[in-house]
Amino acid sequence: MNFDFHTHGKLSKKVEFSLDYFKSMVKAAKENGLDGFALTEHFNTRNFFDVYNTLDEVYxxxxxxxxxxxxxxxxxMEVDIQEVGHILIVADRTTIREIRTLLDPFASKGNFIKxxxxxxxxxxxxILIMGAHPYRKSTPLYNLDPVLLSKLDAFDLNGKDLYSMGIDANSQLVFQFAKSLNKPVVGGSDTHHQLQYGxxxxxxxxxxxTVNDLKNVILxxxxxxxxxxxxxxxxxNATEQKAIEKKIMEAATINKVSNV
Incomplete structure (x- = not known):
């Protein structure tokens, strides 16, 4: 079973969830040989619950x-913490909704949960809980309390960081870091655009x-x-195309809201 542990169903946090866009993402994932993926959309994305409400209606x-x-x-979902890092959580749909509801007071920048x-x-x-892109400059995890880091199930070897930092350099850092905590590493594309799958x-x-099946395989x-x-x-290619499409989709969202 080919699996991606870090993906997004929206082009950016500022746009509405689009079923057509999501279908194109799944089609690309399938074409790139994936049998499944974790939909770790940002917890503070625009109208988070619309994502799973729509999936419930259609699939x-x-x-x-x-x-x-x-x-x-x-x-x-992908959760921002006050210390600046990002944490990936995978669970059944009821649990994801419950956790997201509990996180509602912490959804805005400046109020992220510790x-x-x-x-x-x-x-x-x-749940399956993982540390996302631990060496990303904007959201590092490696410098946080090792006692807390050791409570995570795994760390994310991230497609974006492999590209920006270099495959050998980023891989070495992530694997050494995970080893120091006796934790496994899993791969995540971190795709927001279909071109990044695979x-x-x-x-x-x-x-x-089930999430327990995924957790057992990792551990x-x-x-x-x-x-x-x-x-x-x-x-x-995904980054370049995302930048172009993001401007168009975010502008359309702003215009739609303005006209309501």
């Missing part, structure tokens, strides 16, 4: 995932249907990370 939900044109889409407080908030739930993915040795090391030979081309 069947089986065990722990939406079945979208043959691709397993596991619910998730790292320790986040662990307290999610403690009652069955730049990095994980070949899971077992079929997964048992039953997977292999694959980095595409075309990673640089994929990320660069």
């Amino acid at each position: 069947p939900y089986e065990q722990g995932y939406y079945l979208v044109d043959g691709v397993k889409v596991f619910p998730g 790292f320790a407080q986040l662990f307290e908030l999610v403690a009652p739930f069955e 730049c990095i993915f994980n070949e899971l040795e077992r079929e997964c249907n 048992s090391g039953a997977y292999t990370i694959h980095i595409s030979e075309d990673l640089s081309e994929k990320v660069q």
